[in-house]
Amino acid sequence: MWTAHQESTDYVHTHMPIDVDEARIWVKAGDGGNGVVSFRREKFVPFGGPDGGDGGRGGSVYLVARQGISTLLDFTHQRTFKAERGGHGRGARQHGKAGVDLELAVPPGTHVASEAGLSADLLRPGDRVMVARGGRGGLGNTHFATSTQRTPRIAQKGEPGEERTLQLELKTIAQAALIGEPNAGKSSLLAATSSAKPQIGDYPFTTLSPNLGVAEAPGDMEQVFVLADVPGLIAGAHTGAGLGHRFLRHVERAPILVHVVDASRPDVMDAYHVVRSELEAYKPELTEKPEIVVANKLDLPNAREGLIHLREGLPNRVVIGTSTVTNEGIPTLLDAVANALRNLPRPEEPDGGVRVYRMDTTEDDGFVVKTVEPGVYRVQGKRVERLVAMTDLASDEGTDHLQKQLERLGVFDALERAGVQVGDTVTIGEWETEWGL
Ligand SMILES: Nc1nc2c(ncn2[C@@H]2O[C@H](COP(=O)(O)OP(=O)(O)OP(=O)(O)O)[C@@H](O)[C@H]2O)c(=O)[nH]1
Numbered sequence: 001m002w003t004a005h006q007e008s009t010d011y012v013h014t015h016m017p018i019d020v021d022e023a024r025i026w027v028k029a030g031d032g033g034n035g036v037v038s039f040r041r042e043k044f045v046p047f048g049g050p051d052g053g054d055g056g057r058g059g060s061v062y063l064v065a066r067q068g069i070s071t072l073l074d075f076t077h078q079r080t081f082k083a084e085r086g087g088h089g090r091g092a093r094q095h096g097k098a099g100v101d102l103e104l105a106v107p108p109g110t111h112v113a114s115e116a117g118l119s120a121d122l123l124r125p126g127d128r129v130m131v132a133r134g135g136r137g138g139l140g141n142t143h144f145a146t147s148t149q150r151t152p153r154i155a156q157k158g159e160p161g162e163e164r165t166l167q168l169e170l171k172t173i174a175q176a177a178l179i180g181e182p183n184a185g186k187s188s189l190l191a192a193t194s195s196a197k198p199q200i201g202d203y204p205f206t207t208l209s210p211n212l213g214v215a216e217a218p219g220d221m222e223q224v225f226v227l228a229d230v231p232g233l234i235a236g237a238h239t240g241a242g243l244g245h246r247f248l249r250h251v252e253r254a255p256i257l258v259h260v261v262d263a264s265r266p267d268v269m270d271a272y273h274v275v276r277s278e279l280e281a282y283k284p285e286l287t288e289k290p291e292i293v294v295a296n297k298l299d300l301p302n303a304r305e306g307l308i309h310l311r312e313g314l315p316n317r318v319v320i321g322t323s324t325v326t327n328e329g330i331p332t333l334l335d336a337v338a339n340a341l342r343n344l345p346r347p348e349e350p351d352g353g354v355r356v357y358r359m360d361t362t363e364d365d366g367f368v369v370k371t372v373e374p375g376v377y378r379v380q381g382k383r384v385e386r387l388v389a390m391t392d393l394a395s396d397e398g399t400d401h402l403q404k405q406l407e408r409l410g411v412f413d414a415l416e417r418a419g420v421q422v423g424d425t426v427t428i429g430e431w432e433t434e435w436g437l
């Protein structure tokens with residue numbers, strides 16, 4: 001009899017090639033639904049009180065870091081994303097339904113920025129940040145009834161949802177980054193220490209984009225860490241030579257550097273310094289990270305001399321001899337990385353969530369009056385423009401109400417101070433009006 005054999009899923013040992021690490025997308029939250037003008041109908045009551053419901057709020061757009069996603073590839077297929085708009089209100093005080101929020105899954109380690117000043121890091125799976133707020137629903141006419149106006153024929157339109165262009169950037173989160181000149185054996189070391197299967201070749205620039213692998217320190221099942229293998233660095237990399245500084249960004253987040261040198265070459269210290277100079281030129285802070293030096297290809301002739309040269313030249317570094325052919329030194333290297341990780345100062349963990357550095361203020365009451373040409377004025381400001389967008393400009397009651405709100409905000413005062421005259425043109429958002437008395 002057959003028994004079902006369930007293959008265990010090994011989440012840890014995965015090979016995640018990072019192909020796409022930058023993307024530019026446009027997001028738009030849903031507009032709020034419109035409020036409605038409606039009146040109660042009852043038998044024998046020809047014209048009842050107002051019962052127009054409010055519009056529902058528009059859906060917001062969120063970015064969520066999700067485990068298992070490792071590239072921004074999806075954002076090259078589709079670049080514009082819209083959340084659902086809110087439903088319109090209806091009679092009998094029925095409110096429109098809220099628009100569904102839109103969640104865009106991004107890889108952990110994604111940094112998001114917008115020109116308007118949003119800047120956030122989604123480091124860990126589950127981190128979530130709102131990138132465009134849904135518009136509020138417009139108010140139905142029930143809200144506009146007063147003692148003197150019992151049959152208001154005015155309702156608000158929904159507030160427009162926010163929209164913005166976002167720059168996404170994936171920064172690898174690995175505990176240790178394998179750096180070194182092309183052909184030093186970085187990818188071979190990644191393959192030897194994890195189950196990642198990077199491309200390995202006897203020519204420079206075999207690795208064109210970073211690879212991640214999860215390594216386990218021997219004898220200590222608890223100590224697993226992610227190793228990043230990045231393309232080789234050559235002199236001038238920081239100015240764009242070779243594959244350029246593009247991948248040094250991935251090195252930035254790794255707290256530990258594993259610097260691989262081909263120990264079989266005669267000039268091991270030169271090889272070491274070329275790479276160090278590139279780090280220094282790109283960002284001097286990078287050179288302050290703890291660094292483990294690996295003298296690789298120990299199985300080749302002269303490599304032991306190379307190892308000795310490195311040890312002599314770098315008295316303040318742990319220098320480990322390895323061979324990916326004989327496996328010599330690999331367990332020692334893993335131990336050294338695990339040790340260095342344990343000795344790191346505790347990373348300041350973002351307290352359970354997204355690290356948002358800056359966020360633009362959506363509630364911006366300010367406005368400016370600009371003279372476009374003599375006799376033509378434009379009022380600009382988030383709040384005033386939103387008020388206009390939420391007004392049914394075809395309705396006299398709507399524009400009356402808008403004018404009252406603008407007056408209260410001091411817009412009319414400001415226009416008068418700017419020198420507006422009867423008959424001049426004033427525009428705010430979509431609204432254009434002639435200045436009267
Ligand atoms: N003899 C010997 N050859 C090695 C060893 N490690 C790597 N190699 C060889 O060195 C060559 C380059 O190895 P890679 O792992 O692709 O080197 P890399 O540093 O990732 O190179 P880039 O991706 O081009 O930067 C390949 O031909 C490997 O087989 C080693 O320990 N001993």
Ligand SMILES: [Mg+2]
Pocket residue numbers: 186187188199200206207229230231232
């Ligand atoms: Mg490689």
